[in-house]
Amino acid sequence: MVVVMKPGSSEEQIQHVCSLIEGLGLKVVVLRGTNRTVIAAIGDKREQDREFLRAAPGVESLVPILAPYKVASLEAKPEPTVINIGSALIGGEKICTIAGPCAVESREQIIRIAREVKQLGAGALRGGAFKPRTSPYAFQGLEERGLEHLAEAKSLTGLSIVTEVMGVETLDLVARYADVFQIGARNMQNFHLLRAVGERGKPVLLKRGMSATMDELLLAAEYVLAAGTHDVILCERGIRTFEDHTRNTLSLSIIPALKERTHLPVIVDPSHGTGRQSLVIPMSRAAIAAGADGLLVEVHFDPERSVSDGAQTLTVEMFGELMRQIRKVAEAVGRTA
């Protein structure tokens, strides 16, 4: 950590900051420049909150040097983590495509979709039983009945189940059915939930919050990892910006940037990331080309009858086309799909 003092800060203020830093168990080096005094703090106490230093008289700014996460970092584990979710691996040479409807709507719907995406090469089945909806008047999911339908689809196809858990109070229920807990973008910083999910030990698919920085995503993963799980899959799903040609701005540069920081696998959700059916295939190709380990895609045999997210949902035929296209791109980057 480096503390930058204001121009004209007094010797007393400098000494006061030094003593605050030493109180944290860190070593101090004072650098007196032409215009500014800078105080460097040496030592690794990244788990301590040091923001309070900004309030000390004479302090202009505080520059952290160490990344605030540990277990998620490449320094802690230099080799990539490959996660076994049952019906597929995520993080290995083969791209894993998790496909299915936005929401489970009926037994027939989820079984039909599961069979079709399985045949086309999906590695796991997605489908929401609890749905986070912006409006209280929108469809909120079939809840336990939806989970039962997912279980039946799994038993018929062998596809593992990726489904969202929305709160600690429904975690026991979801845990009976899910192979992978999905944490939605709106819950990326629901810290009680992160910790509770982490304690279960099952793989967790953690979606990036709509306005989360890379470090905040890794710190959310750190909550899950610190609670006991080894297996966290990071998922880029678009961020909120001023752009209006898509629902969100899919920020693919986070894929190679994460790979320089963490051993965890990274997948992409081009459905929410664009919000537009016609952009899902090109952005899936781009995600794989950028180095993504997998995709999370919304597929329905009749998008316009789907109860939610129809605008961004692929038909089964389009999903077949997506698989054909990403196989070629995967090969171009030395992988398979």
Place this chain on the structure above:
Amino acid sequence: MVVVMKPGSSEEQIQHVCSLIEGLGLKVVVLRGTNRTVIAAIGDKREQDREFLRAAPGVESLVPILAPYKVASLEAKPEPTVINIGSALIGGEKICTIAGPCAVESREQIIRIAREVKQLGAGALRGGAFKPRTSPYAFQGLEERGLEHLAEAKSLTGLSIVTEVMGVETLDLVARYADVFQIGARNMQNFHLLRAVGERGKPVLLKRGMSATMDELLLAAEYVLAAGTHDVILCERGIRTFEDHTRNTLSLSIIPALKERTHLPVIVDPSHGTGRQSLVIPMSRAAIAAGADGLLVEVHFDPERSVSDGAQTLTVEMFGELMRQIRKVAEAVGRTA
């Protein structure tokens, strides 16, 4: 709702969209322009999900006309809601300042601060017992013990308690102590929590999410209102943008914009909204001048010893100065503080 068809969309596609709209129980008017056909849907079914229409062949875009919230709207209740939180009213002529430390750190700390802010004119006491922290290694709050200290501070000063509830699983506990449930920015779309809190009937202070639009904030309020509570206080606390001179961008224009849409009171958190102690007083003045009904301010007798958020916390002396200054501004806009 208005559906805009793509140029060159076929008669069959237009008829198909018409039949989908009629299926929702809405009346259809087809407008054939020079370049585009536009289909207007007449009737109020705003509680239905109509996004699926975007997936119909030939559809270019969908323009909602009605605001998606009902109970929160001025149309439902044209006169302003004044909320009685016990030690103060929020939404009336008098500005209500809710002050206190970021986190409850000890019995002595919270009692001392409560007494001092009370004397300087605070209308309620804030203080976190459960703290949402970006890092799992940061201080997470005193939990139940913190709530007990708050209760003691209340009994000694008469100030009502505003404190954050982070999850459904701790709601019973928090409900025993809180006069106002605070929902943090990261939980603005934790829909299970919104509903559970709404069912309690107590006033709720709902912070705007870091990347929430005005409509999303009002829909989150609608979740709480639809569950039974009448009393929701909206709180602007800064949004996430590219700006780097503050921690967040405090968007004060949402105050008068909300007043044109909703009867609910609106307050401002200049501490999180700026992240910088030196900006808290000027932005508090600006918030009152823009029409805010109150403030939520972090105050500590020793900000640099505070366990969290020290950089944005006022000293008690500064809080006194804030009160003096906002009283003058309140008067200039025909109110008191």
Place this chain on the structure above:
Amino acid sequence: MVVVMKPGSSEEQIQHVCSLIEGLGLKVVVLRGTNRTVIAAIGDKREQDREFLRAAPGVESLVPILAPYKVASLEAKPEPTVINIGSALIGGEKICTIAGPCAVESREQIIRIAREVKQLGAGALRGGAFKPRTSPYAFQGLEERGLEHLAEAKSLTGLSIVTEVMGVETLDLVARYADVFQIGARNMQNFHLLRAVGERGKPVLLKRGMSATMDELLLAAEYVLAAGTHDVILCERGIRTFEDHTRNTLSLSIIPALKERTHLPVIVDPSHGTGRQSLVIPMSRAAIAAGADGLLVEVHFDPERSVSDGAQTLTVEMFGELMRQIRKVAEAVGRTA
């Protein structure tokens, strides 16, 4: 400047970076921490480009310590700059309101508006003769004829003229009429224009770019100041964010933040900053309460007949109301208006 090396960077890489820094004429201090080596560079060479250091092997990041601007900084001139624009001062105790139509539309229009705003207390007259328009098909201004009308309005009312200059090639022409050169948000980083305008010596009203940081705004001012002008008025006019309840997000916190950095006066354009007539008065109050030295406001006797920006333009009656309200707020913060 502080250079942070990657974990595991080699001694050779560290020495290489040291020699690059010494090559800039700076002194080097190497700090070897538990996980990272950090290299501090001491000395003031802020005018040199040092970004190339990021490309040196082993470098993780580069943290500048000194602000990149000099002449604009409080360190260079601690007392506030008060600018005499002819019919008013900007930066002194009295708030200066610059009012007028978006565009000059006719001789009668500009003279009528000038007379009315003058009577209501405006300190200068705004009005565009050259208009930057997003669409090539929109009205582009009366050009020289518009400037002549402005001159006539000035001679009749005594109000100084604030008008936009859009390019170096029309600077001579605009210079014959303008008392203050306005640089539009889209031209904030038109560096040739900044320099050319700065060489004229007249006051410059510099609007913040739609996505400019505070430092970039100050560096744009530095271009003008470095070219010779002493008088730059900074203008917040809203930034581009995800918000959709206004045309832009008016970021008032930049006012007190700028006051901590620069001696230059700061004004606010609530018309472009909100894009909505009904928000202009409350946000004007807020701007003055936050410490602004003035306002730039669009006024027209018939906004819905105005050729551009009608949606955000005040009627003359509303402008009178604005003046009444900001006078009270100005008094509350120890100023006049």
Place this chain on the structure above:
Amino acid sequence: MVVVMKPGSSEEQIQHVCSLIEGLGLKVVVLRGTNRTVIAAIGDKREQDREFLRAAPGVESLVPILAPYKVASLEAKPEPTVINIGSALIGGEKICTIAGPCAVESREQIIRIAREVKQLGAGALRGGAFKPRTSPYAFQGLEERGLEHLAEAKSLTGLSIVTEVMGVETLDLVARYADVFQIGARNMQNFHLLRAVGERGKPVLLKRGMSATMDELLLAAEYVLAAGTHDVILCERGIRTFEDHTRNTLSLSIIPALKERTHLPVIVDPSHGTGRQSLVIPMSRAAIAAGADGLLVEVHFDPERSVSDGAQTLTVEMFGELMRQIRKVAEAVGRTA
């Protein structure tokens, strides 16, 4: 265009809006819904400014239906535009890579780089003679001498020259040397320059502004096209968001989105789009996979000695690797490189 009236708007207000619309030469249809009256305007007068309608009493919002650009639209020209820039085509089957240093630094530098990138497959040479720099103290380019060096590099390698023109006043000079005029992101809405460049008839490479929407980019292209040029190359170069792991957020979804709207070719600048050398190759792959027609890449034999933008500049070896990798991806999407 659709005008949405406020709830409770009067019959008089509705008639007033109708007459304003009819005054524009448009046909009016009034739709009276349960809660709102909506007025549809039929006819194509997109070149008229209609924003003033927002100021009419009773108007809540205004929804444009037609895209505001014409010549750039697919409706005007359904087949893709392939642009001949001399040494390469842009927009055809073959991907065109424009490579070279950020700035021309010397005769030897630009000739050496031109030869090396030519040999590795570059289709044209980039290099700035006039440099837009955020700080007035940074290197501003060799100006005319830089253009002469570019001409010599062209005569030796046959590579066409892509170079930035920063203002109308230097356009004659740049026109003597440039094969393609580059308009920088900061000048995307320098409308005088757009028009002046368009009048020359040479191909124009138009960079997207840092906070420009897709429509604004297309309207900027419309300025150039309306002035006479047929050949505009659109370039995504990253937008400004809250992300801090890159210098800008490279928004690749704009590629397929543009292809649905315009016949103009689209290229990507992964150097500015990321600001980090290590991310340039993965994001180049992603750009091609998303459907880009070309790349604009910064290459230098010694990035850390480059006078500007070293942090994002590839070495010649890395550029060779980039070409190898994008050839494979191009093939995977049915193209060559």
